[in-house]
Amino acid sequence: MSETGLRERKRQRMYQAVSDIAVRLFMERGFDAVSVAEVAAAAEISKPTLFRYFPTKEDLVLHRIADHEQEAARIVVAARAEGVAPLPALRRHFLDGLAADDPVTGLNDHPNVRAFYDLLYGTPSLVARLYGYLERSESALADAVAGVLGDVGGDARGEGRGEGLPSALDARLAAGQIIAVRRILAEENWRRIAAGERLEDVRGEAVAAAERAFAVLGAGLPGLT
CATH class of the missing domain: 1.10.10.60 (Homeodomain-like)
Incomplete structure (x- = not known):
C-alpha cells in the first residue's frame, strides 16, 4: 500500500x-x-x-452515520449501471436492511444501538444537525436521479433543455420524497422498539409498511420504476 x-x-x-x-x-x-x-x-x-x-461537538456523534449520507445515491448509480430501475433497487435495499436488522432501518434492539438513537433523537442540537445531513442526502440523490430522468445539460432552473424534459426541480422533488420515506419508516421502527415492543413483533409490520410506502412512491414517480 x-x-x-x-x-x-x-x-x-x-x-x-x-x-x-x-x-x-x-x-x-x-x-x-x-x-x-x-x-x-x-x-x-x-x-x-x-x-x-x-x-x-455534534460531528463526534454524526460521524457514526456519515457513511449513510450518500447511500441512496450510491444505490441509484449502481442500479443504473446494472440496468435496474432506481425505486425497485432502493426498495430491495431497505427490505434487505430490515431482514438484517440494520440499525439504519430502525429495526434493531441491541442496547448499544438503542442508546445511540436515544442520544441522537433526544438531543436537540443533534436533531438540528440531522437536517443538514438529510439535505446533503437529498442533494446527492437528486444528482443521481437527474441522470435517470434525463436531467442533463440544463441549469438549476431547468433552462437549456428541450420543452417537456424533466427539470432539476423534478429530481429534487423525487429525492426529497424518497429520503423522507426512508427516514419516516426508520423513525417509526425505532419509536416502537424504544417503546418496548419486541423486535419480532415489529418486523412484519415494518416490512408491510415499507412495501406500501415504496408502492406509493412508485405510483407517484413512474419515471423511476
Missing part, C-alpha cells in the same frame, strides 16, 4: 476511535454533560487536534 493510502487509513482509524470514545461518554453521561475537553483528554489528544478532525 502507498504511503498516501497508509496515511488515509491512519486518519480514518483516528476518526473512528475518537468518535467511539465521545459517543460512549455521551451515552453514559449525556451529550450536554460532557465537554469537548473531556473527550479530547479521554482520547489522549489535544483540543486543537480534536477540532481538526471534528469541527463541532
Whole structure:
C-alpha cells in the first residue's frame, strides 16, 4: 500500500476511535454533560487536534452515520449501471436492511444501538444537525436521479433543455420524497422498539409498511420504476 493510502487509513482509524470514545461518554453521561475537553483528554489528544478532525461537538456523534449520507445515491448509480430501475433497487435495499436488522432501518434492539438513537433523537442540537445531513442526502440523490430522468445539460432552473424534459426541480422533488420515506419508516421502527415492543413483533409490520410506502412512491414517480 502507498504511503498516501497508509496515511488515509491512519486518519480514518483516528476518526473512528475518537468518535467511539465521545459517543460512549455521551451515552453514559449525556451529550450536554460532557465537554469537548473531556473527550479530547479521554482520547489522549489535544483540543486543537480534536477540532481538526471534528469541527463541532455534534460531528463526534454524526460521524457514526456519515457513511449513510450518500447511500441512496450510491444505490441509484449502481442500479443504473446494472440496468435496474432506481425505486425497485432502493426498495430491495431497505427490505434487505430490515431482514438484517440494520440499525439504519430502525429495526434493531441491541442496547448499544438503542442508546445511540436515544442520544441522537433526544438531543436537540443533534436533531438540528440531522437536517443538514438529510439535505446533503437529498442533494446527492437528486444528482443521481437527474441522470435517470434525463436531467442533463440544463441549469438549476431547468433552462437549456428541450420543452417537456424533466427539470432539476423534478429530481429534487423525487429525492426529497424518497429520503423522507426512508427516514419516516426508520423513525417509526425505532419509536416502537424504544417503546418496548419486541423486535419480532415489529418486523412484519415494518416490512408491510415499507412495501406500501415504496408502492406509493412508485405510483407517484413512474419515471423511476
